[in-house]
Amino acid sequence: MSGRLHKLVDWLDNRTGIRGLLHEALYERVPGGARWRYVWGSTLVVAFATQLITGTFLWMAYSPSAQTAWESVFTIQFEMTGGWLLRGIHHYMAHAMVFLLLIHFAQVVWDGAYRAPRELNFVVGLVLLQIVLGLSLTGYLLPWDQKGYWATTVGTNLASQAPLVGPEIKKLAIGGSDYGHHTLTRFFALHAGVLPGLLIALLAVHLALFRRHGLHAKEPVTRPDATFWPDQLLKDSVAALGVLAVVLVFAVWSKGAELSAPADPAHPFNAARPEWYFLFLFQFLKWFPGELEVWGAFVIPAAVFCLLFLMPWIGRGRKGHLVNVGILVFLIGSIALLTAQAVHDDNFALWHKRTEANASRYDASRAFLDAKREAELEADRIIALARSAEKIPPTGALAMAAADPFLQGPKLFAQHCAGCHTHEISKYYAFQVGVDPQVFRRSAHNFGINMVDIVNPDPTAPNLWGVGNRGWMQAFLNPHHVADLDHLGYQNSPFADGDMVSFIKDSLGEELTDEEREAVENAFLLISDALWLEAGALKLHPDARSEFEERAKRGRELITGGLAEVLSSGTSCTDCHKFHDAGELGSAPDLTGYMSREWLTEFIHNPAAPRFYGENNDRMPAFAPHADPRLNQLDDESLRLIVDWLRGDWVVPGAEINPPGE
Amino acid sequence: MLATIVAGTLNLLTPLAVGLASFFSPLFKKAPQSRVRLALLDQVPDDGLPRSFPVVTDRVDAWTKYPSQQVGSVYLIRQPGSGQPTALTAKCPHAGCFISYKPGDDLFRCPCHTSAFKLDGTRSRGDQDVAPRDMDRLEVEIRKRTTPAGEEVAEVWIEFVDFQTGHKEAKPSA
Known part of the structure; x- marks a missing residue:
């Protein structure tokens, strides 16, 4: 380092203590040296950073109102240079985050990394998980297309069944008794302001506590300890790059993210489904007839989450830890099973022939596939109209579609x-x-x-x-x-x-x-x-x-x-x-x-x-x-x-x- | 000490309270309910089969008024010889999807969570169904009108109510 640069750093250090900060950030002790299995937390941080960056740029082009949301997302996707890729990265990175969270969580439970003194950090982590799910849920609606609109309708209608205050919660969430401008402004404020703010604050706590307790090493430690810089940081960066590469492949392959037809309150989208990581809940709900639904939608999920929050205390002893691992395996297994069942139900007609015995399943699947195809054709046409020299009228794309x-x-x-x-x-x-x-x-x-x-x-x-x-x-x-x-x-x-x-x-x-x-x-x-x-x-x-x-x-x-x-x-x-x-x-x-x-x-x-x-x-x-x-x-x-x-x-x-x- | 706490709390609570008041404003608004002209009685053949009619009325969303917008769908069913159709709202009492009916089918089917209803709107599997109640009925009124040529036509009007989903009883989502 040249003398002058040294002097500059000295000057800065005097005033900010930057050397100490950097040292603390980079020279965290890694017991047993750098390992690939320690990368998952860091990939999540990088994934979130990606969302902040892409989200900020999307924000600069997005306009939350019932007459401009779809239209502005359309412009991002089809008119702005690289807009489709920006959307694609944001969309698929959101999926990646859910997937990485699952790995991160499973690893923590499997390794028993929630044990004292890390219980609180485990709890913070679970709250972070819920915030990320909240971000996906709110983000799904923002394009104001049929897919997001009807999936959110179903979701908020379920919320209205919550005991006692359900209808009020729904009204507050959607900003009125009907979905409209204020649903978007509220969801957008949550998605781009409240939830990321909370996430950043809690992430800071999560990382501070993580540093305080140190990395939970996988026993037995056979190699000498090392520091975060340079080897672990390299491994983390390579892993994050791998995640980005997968996301890019998906984003390029699907030419950004899907934009279905503009939300139409009067014409239901019969193929409304939540994102894949909520499909298991969707499928789960089919088990609960009538008023029992509140069990499937609230009581059981809430109980499961309570159980998760209690894991550090359940798992204090060896037996308790095995119970936790059992819960983990059971949950992941059920989620995988329910998801597979949901996918199978929807695509039944593609994979089976119609018989007398399976008629109702087949027909339901056929109706789903037809509705999906119909919606795709409709979206194609509306997008083609919006891209033509006609453009979108001031009344919005929905009015344009209604007059076509x-x-x-x-x-x-x-x-x-x-x-x-x-x-x-x-x-x-x-x-x-x-x-x-x-x-x-x-x-x-x-x-x-x-x-x-x-x-x-x-x-x-x-x-x-x-x-x-x-x-x-x-x-x-x-x-x-x-x-x-x-x-x-x-x-x-x-x-x-x-x-x-x-x-x-x-x-x-x-x-x-x-x-x-x-x-x-x-x-x-x-x-x-x-x-x-x-x-x-x-x-x-x-x-x-x-x-x-x-x-x-x-x-x-x-x-x-x-x-x-x-x-x-x-x-x-x-x-x-x-x-x-x-x-x-x-x-x-x-x-x-x-x-x-x-x-x-x-x-x-x-x-x-x-x-x-x-x-x-x-x-x-x-x-x-x-x-x-x-x-x-x-x-x-x-x-x-x-x-x-x-x-x-x-x-x-x-x-x-x-x-x-x- | 106390003064500091009070002053500090007030400093934060005042903007928060004002913010919350506006945040809660949807709770103080009533959902509009309206009588809507659905069709001419002649458009509902008395064959006991359901026919779908759009509910068209003015819709206000925050600051925008959409004149004559489709806000829902209603199935009208007229039994042979009857002058009064029954009206079933297409919104599923389970989770609010639109129940569909394909001509020739003997059931209404909801595309979302497989609720199914008989043609009189009752659940096909009763309490075993995912829907907590039968399809919601709307009040029907027949209004007579005379054309300039002196011809008398009957119009079907309904009281269009949006019901809360997921409950055993039909409660308007006011």
Whole structure:
């Protein structure tokens, strides 16, 4: 050390006593020399330091409120440089801490390191363990996603069953009678302020007491004593580096930490589960029916913790120590068993075939897996929307999701339409894709293709898949399809042998020469293109539009009379239908803007209106015939969502224009 | 000596007491309860099968008012010939998950801890079930309204109450 540096240290030492402090920190006696088995406490300290550092930086980007929590975590995960890794490290290091705590605790009990004079330090350690569990519990909620929200709901509802003051505790924890802004502000204050503060204070006590009593050496000590610096510190650092490496592998492998869909108080997440280290408690609760639950949730866990706190006194003698080891083995064994059982129950349907005997277990697992998958798909879509040029509106991501036809359409269709209609990708248009259909479906929203099947096995109305598409128009002008189950030939349809069906069939009757047939077919194709453009031709690439404009123009001429010259019957569309200025209302639906958003919306409002089926309307109810929305079955927003979903009209992330073709 | 202790304690207790008062403020607030229009009676077929309806009402969260938000779900069941459906709240009396019903099933099932209820809301395994009580019933009121065209429509209104979970008796979580 150079003279000048020496002088500086002297100066500092005079004023702070730093040499003594350093000496005390580094030259702690390690009986029997450095050993790998002494590293666990230090790895925990380093893990906690990691949480403080990553947590502080997360704090700088996090905003605790019901409208900004998910949104800010989304920004950390997807928009900030390295944000995903920051989250990933914080997330997996939290898991690592629980795991390391278990090792640390098991080792202390196994070695009997709680014996006098270390009893108090053991007690402090147990409190530290509870603080760490409290940190995990509070941290799980902060992203305000479905997973954390519903798991916390279950947790706090359980807390409300605590004897006497349960409901009050729950109210104080969540900051009101419902989950919301104040739940987040409170959980965040606990997670980033109160609990870490307590942890630091108690950790200081824990370390001070540890130093006071010295390291509990594993007998027999065969090698000479050494000091903490340098060998033990090296071993500790290497072990902590190992922990960090494992955490990094997990964080990189899972691209940060999962962010599920934004918390939605109205739509439960049926796959809500606590983190893996609480799964055993979750499973344990299934054993306690009804009001006995208080035993599973409070009495027994509290009793177990009391037992743990008493371990130093139980274990004073040799027999007592064996009892403690027995308790330890029993606890770890039960936790492992319950955890395995919970995982097995949830994944039962993946690992077993459904039989009569296991039906209810299988179904429960199937429902869990389906809900999980559904939630993942939903999260994908919302994240894609938030990442698109649309961004998140000021009302938040949940409002954005609620206004998205791709997400809401299927639910609304199932609720309001699927009683009669089905929505199945028609077999005529089914195509072979070289990828797993599930995977394809996952990304299908990116192309604006409606790939969701909502199957009514016994439909009494047309299959609404592809409404407004080119194929839809062509099917109505095709003698083989117009009267099939998907179109006008649905069950008990009065239209199955009606004027439209016979018109189409007659127009392409068997007596036609090949030349005539080709002319008719060609005319029908031009008409269907004209109608396709009436509907908006959503999937039409702008570059291709001019070509179709040309065809549609000819199609329009055919609709308004031109067709009469092609057909032997001498009729054309406007003889029955109205089309812009041509034709009259009264005998068939208006073809002006047929299947456009406006047309379809008005149609669902009231299909029996003169513009549509009038007196000929079959069974379809009027969903919103009244000006006063309270009198209607469907509100305008739901109706819009259904229409846009049917038409495949939703925000396509990452695409300014739709890809060509359909 | 005493004066020092009193002064020192007061120094710390005053901010703590004020802080605690605001911390405890949720205890002094009542949970809102409201009558909510759920559906038109025509939307509930009288086939004795449960149908799920969203409960839509204004929701206030601290400083934000969300107009017409879905705050819950209710199953309406109308027996053949009956003009009055029964309303069962979808919130599980066990731990507050949403009980689901798949058309065709003969039971309501909770996805969380495997509670199951018969279609009248009673627990399928009685006291053996993890749920401490049957599904919670909500008070139903039928209100008549006349359309401008003179048509009479019946609306189903319910008293939407949020109940505490985990107890044998249904207590509102006021």
